[in-house]
Amino acid sequence: MILTYNWLKEYVDCDLSPEELAHRLTMTGLEVDSMEKIGEGLDTVIVARLQEVAAHPDADRLTVCRVDTGADVVQVVCGAKNHKTGDLVALAQVGTVLPGDFKIKKSKIRGQESYGMLCSEKELGLAEDAEGILILPADLIPGTPVFDALGLKDVRFELGLTPNRADCLSVVGVAREVAALTGKSLRLPQPLIVEDDAPITEQTSVTIEEPGMCPRYAARLIRGVQIGPSPQWIVRRLESIGLRSINNVVDVTNFVLMELGHPLHAFDFSLLRGGRILVRRAGDGEKFMTLDSQERTLNSGDLTICDAQGPVALAGIMGGENSEIRPDTVDILLESAFFNPPTIRRTSKRLGLHSESSHRFERGADVDMVPRALDRAAALIVEVAGGTLAKGAIDCYPQPIAPRKLSISAEKTSRLLGIDIDIFEIQSLLRSIALAAELAADRKEDVLYVEVPTFRPDLEREVDLIEEVARLKGYEHIPTTMPQGRILCQREPELRSLERRLRDTMVACGFNEVINYSFNSPTLLDRLGLAGDDGRRHQVRLLNPLNEEQSVLRTTLVPSLLQTVAQNLAHRSAADLRLFELRPVFLPRENEDLPEENPRLTALMCGRRSPLGWSQSGETVDFFDIKGVVEELLGHLRLQNLSWRSEVGESFYHPGKSCALYGNEQLLGNLGEIHPRVLSAFEIEQAVFLFDLDLGALSRCGLGRTEFTALSRFPGVYRDSAMLFDETVTAQQILDVVHSAKAQDMEDVVLFDVYRGKGIAGDKKSVAIRVRYRSAEKTLTDEEISKAHGRIIRSLENQLGAEIR
Structure with missing residues (x-):
């Protein structure tokens, strides 16, 4: 928000210096980002009269001027064309430093000496653009500093407002804060309305089809205006804050926008087909040409202001070319409305169209300002452009918005702010910013009942009021205290600990973690x-x-990881991948609004087993690589009673190349090679191996504790046995039987070979097992080892029908 010190003082008697005012505003939450003193250091730019204007003898586009400074007559070469003999102009004398660090020096231009420069408004920092030099009013005295003669010395403030302070996007809004700071009274403009024409309801109408998107729409009709330049006081006000003057009618709407913070729009009434206004949603695909000559494609989420045939404005954002004010405009329909902030915000963002109007509406304008801004603008238009105002105003307000009612207690305010403050001081502070704060009728409660005006939509709760008390009281009055806290010894939740341990192990196994969106496609x-x-x-x-x-919310992590693999392969980013994701999936629950969040660990690997090099074979990973990673995970978790089963039941695994993991007869997860049909659906052209674990089931399975067992000082002994088993016997069954035999001093067992082929029946397979025996107390004898190993062999023979080869 940009405003000037002099403009601000029109609404509040401020006796603070600009520097002190900037500090006080910043301390109350209205941060002053910059402060620029207009006209400072430019006293050497003076009013001068052109005694003679002659063509430059050696340049067609230049003139040689004799300029009366009031004390002397000097020669100045000028390149403008809008001046003549007798005009009063702004002369920057030799030595002047203009905005932009441009220093004026004595010079010779095409052979003619020039002692200064005739300035335009742009060169003086009064406007962003100018077509010629500044021609001054004829009643000024030569030799007087221009900024003093025109009363242009001022201070420009730029405020960095937070999005919740839409009430300060106006000069009056900031003046209200200044009045609260200084204890002065706020002076609001009082428009003088003179109605001479026929009633407006006999000449036009307004219909709101979407009251939820446009709760209020008001209009006034002005006939017989004359479009032309604005008076200098309006032009100066607008240019002082960086706005360009357009014409008297449009300038008035911009002036009121900056003054009161409420956007308005003026339509050429003769261009409104049917002479009426309809507020409705746009049609999907409907085309509309805005004032910036850009054709916009609208949809049903956009709100439009229409005449009898189609859109004439994009509600709250920008008007249309088909109804803009033109030099020959005679009759004006003036709009003042209130639009739903999310509606304006969505449309503005979608179209990439941001304006001063949308900036205010999307943050929350004041619904009660609609008629006040309308009357203010109508009175000014009649003043500067002439015309007659129709009797009455149309004000469509189907469902009036009641002011919000809150309460605030002195006890809670004192406790939260850390200061002692009584209820009467709170009442005085809140009333200073126009909040109606009243004590209870019996005055026994230490509570204020506050009616929040509609220009403060950001005040929603008691703590918001307490924040207002803090900033109005002054943050410097809140004492500095050291925070106090207790150090609590809290044990890490079991599930969190499990996730951390799993992540560490996966990274140690060479995997990279990925994080995909929780939303995906149902397909x-x-x-x-x-x-x-x-x-x-x-x-x-x-x-x-x-x-x-x-x-939709994902119910499995598998497709997201497969998509990640497909993207890496398609972009040739990497072909040897080891990826995992440890995130929740979301499963709906009956009669519950929120789904069940079930954390899972899903990982995959594909490509070569080790990086390609001169000493590497380039072998690709297989089922046992992914199974080895799962075994590594389980080894770190020290889970008990684990078993592997070949019946998985997952359609996305390759038949015969997958298995399920159980713990205490509870399904913990599954792993295997992805089915070629699924790989084809994801456009993956190489084998992928994957596992998917349920963290909830893992935690319920009971994580084992890490315990130290002393190493035996005695040697271990290995016994190998090759045995024939039926083809249907699984490795898990063999290991279960070996462990159930409870052979004395058995330390470990592994299956180290499986053979099928010559010498073995077709329904049989040869499995070699190695058992390690070691005692913690003595060196085992051959007889003791043979007795223990024999117990294992007999168990395999009796329970699985094994035969010694």
Whole structure:
């Protein structure tokens, strides 16, 4: 927000210096980002009269001027064309430093000496653009500093407002804060309305089809205006804050916008087809040409201001070319309205169209300012452009918005701010910013009942009022205290500890963690080939998805990881991948609004087993690589009673190349090679191996503690045995039987070879097992080892039908 010191003083008697005012505003939350003194150091730019204007003898576009400074006559070469003999102009004398650090020196231009420079408004920092030099009023005295003669010395403030302070996006809004700081009274402009024409209701009408998007719309009709330049006082006010003057009618709407903070729009009434206004939603695909000559494609979420045939303005953002004020405009329909902030914010963001109007509406304008701003602008238009004002105003306000009512207690305010403050001081502070604060009727309660005006939509709760008390009281009055806290010894939640341990182990195994969106497309489950009755197909759908590709909450991490692999392979970023994701999936619950969040660990690997090099074979990973990673994870967790089973039941695994993991007869997860059909659906052309673990089930399985066991001082002994088993016997069954035999001093067992082929029946396989025996108390004898090993062999023979080879 940009405003000037002199403009501000029109609404409040401020006796603070500009520097002190900037400090006080900043301390109350209205941070002053910059302060610029207009005209400072430019006293050498003086009023001068052109005694003679002659053509330059050696340049067609230059003139040689004899300039009377009031004390002397000097020669100045000028390149402008809008001046003549007798005009009063702004002369920057030799030695003057103009804005932009441009120093005026004595010079010779095409052979003619020049002792200064005739300045334009742009060169003096009064406007962003200018077509010629500044021609001054004829009643000024030559030799007088220009900024003093025109009363232009001022201070320009730029405030960095937070989005919640829409009430300060106006000069009056800031003046209200200054009045609170200084204890002065706020002076609001009082428009003088003179109505001479026929009633407005006989000449036009307003209809609101979407009161939720446009709660209030008001209009006035002015006939017989004359479009032309604005008076200098309006031009100066607008140019002082960086706005360009357009014409008297448009300038008035911009002036009131900056003065009261409420946007308005003027329509050429003769261009409104049907002579009426309709506020409605736009149609999908409807085209509209805005004032910036850009054609906009609208949709049903956009609100438009229409005449009898179509849009004439994009509500709260920008008017249209088909109804703009033109040099020949005679009759004006003046609009003042209140629009729903989210509506304006969505349309402005979607179209990339930001204006002074949308900036205020999307932050929350004042619904009660609608008629006041309308009357102020109508009175000014009649003053500067002439015309007659129709009797009455149209004010469509179907469902009036009542002021919010809050309460605030002195006890809570004192406790939160850390200062003692009584209820009467709180009342005085809140009333200083126009909040109606009253004590209870019996005055027994230490509570104020506050009616919040509509220009402060940011005050929603008691703590908001307490914040207002703090900033109005002054943050410097709140004592500095050291924070106090207790150090609590809290044990890390078991699930959090599990996640941390799993992440550390996965990284140690050479995997990289990825984080995908929790939203994905429902079609991804089709690519996995999940059955129609699979519980994971019951997904939670978002009410307002960004697009269909992110319209549901994921119920499995598998498709997201496969998409990541596909993108890496497609862009040739990497072919040897080891990725994992440890994130929740979301499963709907009956009669519950929120889904169940179930954390899972899903990882995959593909490509070469080790980096390609002169000493590497380039072998690719297989099922046992991914199974080895899972075994490494489980080894760190020290889980008990684990078992592997070949029946998985997951459609996205390759048949015969997958298995499930159980702990205490509870399913913990699964792993295997991805089915070629699924790989094809994700456009992946190499084998991918994956595991998927349920962290909730893992934590319920019971994590084992890390315990130290002393190393035996005695040697270990190995016994190998090769045995024939039926093809249907699994490795897990063999290991279970070996462990159940409870052979004395058995330390470890591994299956180190499986053979099928010559010499082995087709329904049989040869499995070699190695058992290590070691005692913590003595060196085992051959007889003791043979007895223990025999116990294992007999158990395998009796329970699994094994035969010694």
